[in-house]
Amino acid sequence: MKTVSAHDLADATPVPQGVQFEDGFQQELQTLFRWRRDVRRFQRQPLPAGLFEELIAIAAQAPSVGLSQPWRFVEVESPVRRALVRASFARCNETALAAQEGQRAELYARLKLEGLSEAPCQFALFADRATQQGHHLGRQTMPETIDYSAVIALHTLWLAARARGIGLGWVSILEPEVVTAALDVPQDWHFLGYFCLGYPASEDDVPALERAGWEARAEPQSMIVRR
Secondary structure: OHHHHHOOOOOOOOOOOOOEHHHHHHHHHHHHHHHEEEOEEOOOOOOOHHHHHHHHHHHHOOOOHOOOOOEEEEEEOOOHHHHHHHHHHHHHHHHHOOOOOOOHHHHHHOOOOOOOOOOOOEEEEEEOOOOOOOOOOOOOOOHHHHHHHHHHHHHHHHHHHHHHHOOOEOOOOOHHHHHHHOOOOOOOOOEEEEEEEEEEEOOEEEEHHOOOOOOOOHHHHHOOOOO
């Protein structure tokens, strides 16, 4: 089996079947995985011109069911639309806080759960469930694979951004119908998430919720079931 380096592939030449990346590249990839964080605190510094489009182009290389490429990235620049999203978060966050009890409530109140006021770039991800691309291959019995494909594209973007020193935060404490209406998208587009993108205000290889004592990572072996 031939071993190649990242430098060997810099010109984007095809990789022959059976090629394995060198150990150094694999170690750097593990470092990228470890330092990928769900960022909540951002610098206000704007991103370089064209970077968002570059990240989308990388995300578009992700696999998708039937080569449907159903992901739809909506960059949100309008102050009015951003304000509607922030208002939705505030309502949902207040409800979530009220549902907590005792020390959990105190801890939840201290958590930083979004970066909507600081992140210079914000976008929403939708899955186009009505897309004809791919001719419905692979999703007749599992139509939800359209949504899964869009999430894979998002994760591809996430890693590409982190490799460039850019952080991403997934804001899930929102009202999907409110965000969908605020962004005025086609009715067949299914809302998957709202994201903040920018330079992190700090760096850490431990998830913020773990550092705060909200939850701890499970051992990988505990996630394996054999039959």
